[in-house]
Amino acid sequence: MTVKDIQKALAATITTGEEYMDKEITSAFASDMMSEVLAFSKGQSVLITGLCNPQVIRTAEMLDISCIVLIRGKSANEEMIELAKERDLIILETRYIMFSACGILYDLGLEGGTT
Amino acid sequence: MSDQTGSAGVVLKYTVSPDDFTRAGEASSKVKNILKQMGISPDVIRKVSIAMYEGEINMVIHAHGGEITVTITPQEVLMELKDVGPGIEDVEKAMKxxxxxxxxxxxxxxxxxxxxxxxxxxxTDEMKVETELGVGTTITMSVHMEDK
Structure with missing residues (x-):
């Protein structure tokens, strides 16, 4: 599926990265702890998180994650948007809680993984 | 940052600002870009990026910043993270x-x-932690280039 499909399914707003909506996505990782994302992600291309600070963008950058989905109505600040733009990253924002966001995307066929 | 190219490879030096959580990761980001430009394999870049970023975050949250030296040779990417922070009380526990x-x-x-x-x-392929309470910590890590 594409980022556009994810955005539609989660009724998400596009904070930045509108030009990359056609990007193909096959797997996702969800956590509020960046430590865990850094330790356990294995090439997933979407990060679903309720954490909202610039280190979310940096973590995504280090792991080649192309799309960040901010859940629970969190809103990216200017610093985050600036960092994301410089790195060609996408930020989506949705009101769904983590459980719901993950469930919806899993149901659509996104893969996760195990440690 | 300074950048020297010599027979010893490319040497990059960074200062990590103390207590500036927002900027933590800047050095790792720069190194990642340089490795990409050098055409280093994605697997090596990923390992270096994660290891250095974790180290950089540690320097900011535990040690009031410090100095990072990255040496890139045809054989390896060598990272030295040096701080004058509180030191690690129990390295064995910290490794768990x-x-x-x-x-x-x-x-x-x-x-x-x-x-x-x-x-x-x-x-990383090699990692060494040298630490002394009240003096500081130096972590040396090496990621080997593939097929070497």
């Missing part, structure tokens, strides 16, 4: 997954799950 001394405010920022040092070790 899940053990953390990070304060609650660090966890609220998404770090301090006790995965930093074990993850750094997992991403």
């Amino acid at each position: 997954a899940g053990y953390s001394t990070a304060p609650e405010q660090v966890r609220a920022l998404g770090f301090g799950a006790g995965m930093g040092l074990p993850n750094m070790q997992g991403c």
Whole structure:
């Protein structure tokens, strides 16, 4: 599926990265702890998180994650948007809680993984 | 940052600002871009990026910043992270997954799950931790280039 499909399914707003909506996505990782994302992600291309600070963008950058989905109505600040733009990253924002966001995307066929 | 190319390879030096959580990761980001431009394999870049970023975050949250030297040779990427922070009281414990001394405010920022040092070790081919209480910590890590 594409980022556009994810955005539609989660009724998400596009904070930045509108030009990359056609990007193909096959797997996702969800956590509020960046430590865990850094330790356990294995090439997933979407990060679903309720954490909202610039280190979310940096973590995504280090792991080649192309799309960040901010859940629970969190809103990216200017610093985050600036960092994301410089790195060609996408930020989506949705009101769904983590459980719901993950469930919806899993149901659509996104893969996760195990440690 | 300074950048020297010589027979010893490319040497990059960075200063990590103390207590500036927002900027933590800047050095790792720069190194990642340089490795990409050099055409280093994605697998090596990923390992270096994760290990250095974890180390850089540690320097900011535990050690009031420090100095990072990255040396890139045809054989390896060598990272030296040097701080004059409080030192690590029990290295053996700190190397265990899940053990953390990070304060609650660090966890609220998404770090301090006790995965930093074990993850750094997992991403690198060699890692050495030299630490002395009240003096500081130097972590040396090497990621080998593939097929060498």
